[in-house]
Amino acid sequence: MDFVGFLLTQCLNAFSQAAVLFFIACGLTLIFGIMRIINFAHGSLFMLGAYVGYSTVAATGSFWLALIVAPIVVGAVGIAFEKVFLSRLYARGDGGAYLMVTFGLAVIMGEMIRVIWGPHPHGVATPDILRGVVFLLDQPFPKYRLFLIALGVIAAISVWQFLERTRAGLLIRAVSQNAEMVQALGTDVQLVRTCVFGFGCAMAALGGVLAAPMVTAFLGMSASVIIDAFVIVIIGGMGSFLGSIIGSVLVAYVQVFGAYYFPNMALAIMYLLMLVILVVRPGGLLGKEE
Amino acid sequence: MLNVSGLHTFYGPGHILQGVDLEIKQGQVAAVLGRNGVGKTTTVRSIMGIAPPKEGRVVLGGTDIAGWPSHKIARAGVAYVPEGRMIFPDLTVVENIEVAQRVRAQKWTIERLFELFPALAERRTNKGSQLSGGEQQMLAVARALVTDPKVMLLDEPSQGLAPLVVRELANVITRLRDEGVTMLLVEQNLKLAEAVADTVYIMVKGRMVYDASLERFIEEQDKVKSKYLTL
Numbered sequence: 001m002d003f004v005g006f007l008l009t010q011c012l013n014a015f016s017q018a019a020v021l022f023f024i025a026c027g028l029t030l031i032f033g034i035m036r037i038i039n040f041a042h043g044s045l046f047m048l049g050a051y052v053g054y055s056t057v058a059a060t061g062s063f064w065l066a067l068i069v070a071p072i073v074v075g076a077v078g079i080a081f082e083k084v085f086l087s088r089l090y091a092r093g094d095g096g097a098y099l100m101v102t103f104g105l106a107v108i109m110g111e112m113i114r115v116i117w118g119p120h121p122h123g124v125a126t127p128d129i130l131r132g133v134v135f136l137l138d139q140p141f142p143k144y145r146l147f148l149i150a151l152g153v154i155a156a157i158s159v160w161q162f163l164e165r166t167r168a169g170l171l172i173r174a175v176s177q178n179a180e181m182v183q184a185l186g187t188d189v190q191l192v193r194t195c196v197f198g199f200g201c202a203m204a205a206l207g208g209v210l211a212a213p214m215v216t217a218f219l220g221m222s223a224s225v226i227i228d229a230f231v232i233v234i235i236g237g238m239g240s241f242l243g244s245i246i247g248s249v250l251v252a253y254v255q256v257f258g259a260y261y262f263p264n265m266a267l268a269i270m271y272l273l274m275l276v277i278l279v280v281r282p283g284g285l286l287g288k289e290e
Numbered sequence: 291m292l293n294v295s296g297l298h299t300f301y302g303p304g305h306i307l308q309g310v311d312l313e314i315k316q317g318q319v320a321a322v323l324g325r326n327g328v329g330k331t332t333t334v335r336s337i338m339g340i341a342p343p344k345e346g347r348v349v350l351g352g353t354d355i356a357g358w359p360s361h362k363i364a365r366a367g368v369a370y371v372p373e374g375r376m377i378f379p380d381l382t383v384v385e386n387i388e389v390a391q392r393v394r395a396q397k398w399t400i401e402r403l404f405e406l407f408p409a410l411a412e413r414r415t416n417k418g419s420q421l422s423g424g425e426q427q428m429l430a431v432a433r434a435l436v437t438d439p440k441v442m443l444l445d446e447p448s449q450g451l452a453p454l455v456v457r458e459l460a461n462v463i464t465r466l467r468d469e470g471v472t473m474l475l476v477e478q479n480l481k482l483a484e485a486v487a488d489t490v491y492i493m494v495k496g497r498m499v500y501d502a503s504l505e506r507f508i509e510e511q512d513k514v515k516s517k518y519l520t521l
Binding site for chain 1: 338339340359360361364365370372376378379380381385388389390392433437
């Protein structure tokens with residue numbers, strides 16, 4: 001019974017981890033699918049979300065408000081960045097340029113966050129209603145992590161249905177298959193790109209706010225999370241939305257159970273998983289080989 | 291309806307279009323013939339704004355649309371059926387059409403398109419990649435029509451299709467012409483061009499070197515073919 005309870009809480013733990021990872025990975029994969037851009041700044045946007053969330057909570061005392069303010073602020077930063085810098089690069093079709101520019105943004109944002117918020121970590125309090133634990137098969141489990149699972153599931157289903165059922169979602173899927181043709185059929189593809197980039201950044205910010213009560217807002221949070229997100233996107237298939245869900249769950253499971261059973265090798269196991277999947281399916285689980 | 295004059299287009303250092311002139315009257319079909327690499331596809335892509343011209347005018351019903359971005363040209367009433375069809379492989383037949391339908395079609399509604407292309411109606415929930423070449427071509431035409439275009443540009447629609455399917459395509463284009471759809475048809479397949487065109491242009495090295503009514507082209511074709519079209 002003890003073991004079953006342990007297994008249950010560890011599984012839920014992994015799902016809550018997957019939820020946070022999903023928020024960052026889904027934006028990354030959508031942006032890649034539609035723009036063929038690898039957004040190196042995505043981890044920094046996640047971090048910016050955590051800091052903006054911290055300031056919102058500090059100013060208003062409301063975590064719920066932070067969940068609204070941070071995505072709006074960071075989404076706006078993303079839209080401005082896309083319009084001012086990235087949109088000038090599409091015509092060049094030069095992947096290296098995107099790498100340089102988004103990597104540059106990551107560095108600049110990291111430093112700006114240090115200047116604005118200082119070098120020390122900032123804790124974000126868990127809202128009262130989500131404090132404490134519930135007992136599942138006699139094992140304590142944080143309420144906040146259950147909340148993360150619920151939110152992650154709702155977000156994944158919402159984005160999926162948005163992509164499948166709305167006209168905007170249809171255009172996003174079409175652009176990821178043939179942007180030139182979508183444009184020639186009367187849709188302003190540039191506008192679609194700007195919106196998707198902004199949406200991806202807002203989702204990353206949401207992930208940052210959600211992570212903050214567990215890990216605090218700190219300067220190194222972008223580095224670890226961007227690597228996880230890249231691994232997820234590669235495992236799931238670059239540009240595949242459903243792949244980003246599956247990848248998030250797989251990576252979170254490997255991290256949680258790896259950290260328990262092989263604490264020294266958890267990171268190595270994650271890369272091993274990626275390696276095996278790439279050998280079997282070079283385009284990722286749901287991706288296409290290009 | 292569409293009046294192109296003095297069109298010059300470059301690809302890098304290559305001067306591909308060297309002053310293209312052509313005219314399509316309302317409700318007519320103009321066919322552009324020519325060997326490979328003379329600039330037929332570039333002409334279509336320049337009119338569509340995908341390969342923007344450096345010089346020249348593209349006048350659609352009184353408005354010069356040369357140099358506009360392609361989505362604005364599409365909204366102005368030019369529909370594009372590209373070389374290679376360019377069907378969205380992971381979208382269903384219906385979704386492929388819906389991408390083009392920004393506003394609800396008045397004349398060419400989806401229901402009407404499925405009447406025109408019964409084969410597509412049967413496969414409406416199939417993915418684009420599951421269709422045959424002929425079905426993909428019909429879908430590309432349907433997708434263009436749903437915008438209720440003023441002019442439809444067709445770039446080598448017969449490419450890679452079996453003779454029987456080409457005949458079916460000719461029937462469709464003829465029917466569209468009878469319904470008053472203005473079309474520019476770029477073709478290598480003379481039979482298809484002869485079956486549907488009102489006027490015939492021949493292109494050589496980035497210029498139109500011949501234009502005539504279909505009747506005159508058929509009269510002169512032995513001479514014209516050996517001069518411009520055979521290798």
